[in-house]
Amino acid sequence: MNDLPDFSAAPLHQILDYFDNDSKNETPINFLIADPDLCRGYYAGERIDRNGQKLICRSWKAWVDLASHLGYRLLTPERYDKTRLRLTFESVTRERSFHTDNESDKYSSRSPFARIHKNEESAYYLPYFQALKRLEIFHRPRILALGVNRGDELEPILRFNPEAKVTGIDLDADALALAQKRFGPALTTHCLDLNRLEELDLGRYELILSIGTLQSPGIDMKPLMMELVQKHLTQKGALLLGWPNARWIDGELLYGARPKNYPFSELSLVIKDLFWIKKYLQQHKYRVVITGREYLFLEATKIGLSRKA
Structure with missing residues (x-):
């Protein structure tokens, strides 16, 4: 001693x-x-x-x-x-992380990612739920969730707005099946690449939600954002988008995302995406705020319109 x-x-x-x-x-x-x-x-x-x-x-x-x-x-x-x-x-044992998995099954229901329960991490859940309240989630009956996986981000929405109807899209069929079993008729799922949304007759929604998906390398983010705003939001619709700024390793949520080939946290690509989206939405008369720390959240609502549907 x-x-x-x-x-x-x-x-x-x-x-x-x-x-x-x-x-x-x-x-x-x-x-x-x-x-x-x-x-x-x-x-x-x-x-x-x-x-x-x-x-x-x-x-x-x-x-x-x-x-x-x-x-x-x-x-x-x-x-x-x-x-x-x-x-x-x-x-912390860095090998015990879904970040080291192969891209093809990185987010599958059988991967280490499936052990993560974001809603039990206050650093994630508190800013996320506060954003939902600011967006008056209780008054948004139709919701489009992109990259929904097993639907963790839907749990607080449907708990406080049980009449909501959610359309969830993801590439992992097993995760979508878990989400469907979890939320029943409140959720309609589609197993599809987000770059191919035009193949679905989606219509328009009061809220478009995407948490931890838009930064994926296979997504063409700019045309996707333009399609979402122009074709899938109602006049009073809102967006809630999230980017991870942390790593899940060996049971811990560690601050700071690390792109490939970087031994340290590097934010320039995330900041570039955030501010492109912010500028684009402001040009379309949306009020935009960015909050969070371990997860960065972008909220957007139409200027001059009541948020209540």
Whole structure:
């Protein structure tokens, strides 16, 4: 215990240097920190004196964020003495992730992706549900869901708007079957490539929803967006679109999406897509807002029209 690194009074750059130089990143790393409960109301880096001991404050959120950014999970802390806790960072196993699967079955009902329940992650669910409320989902009876998979994003919609009718489109027939069984007659499904929507007689909808789909490499996003707005939205219709800005690895939701061939989070392509869509929708007299963090959500509603159908 006496050999534990003591970070209770260490500045952040010293802590980062330790992790950069540590060669045991596949085994849990134990160290001492100042008890965050003693630091309530203090900002990260503020110095306090407790029981004659000099401490540098950091909140629990600061330690959780550090673990996530470095690729670790934070285990349950243990009391070391009156002012310090023993903290353990355990390395996240990057091989345990659906991101490493083959593209052909990456999102299938038999893949690691099927273990993910986005609605149980507050970083995803809270901004998503808040967006649904701002879009007055209760007053949107016809909904088009693109890339619906097993329909997780439909659960809060149909829970609060049980009279809604949803058309769901996806390429994975097994996932669509699960969604159909889950939501019954409220959901009509089509197994189809989103680039071929013109093959369906879809009509128009009060809400078009697509979460984590538009960034897929096989989708021609710009013509798809133009087709959706011009042919499939009602006059009072709205859009809710989502892009992942995180990775699901070994049971953890880690902030920051990583494109292929990049060892770090890189947002330029997502930002480019978001602002192209925002500009296009604004040209068509939509009010557009972008929210979220681990998932980025774009909401669009028609300017000057009531959202109630």
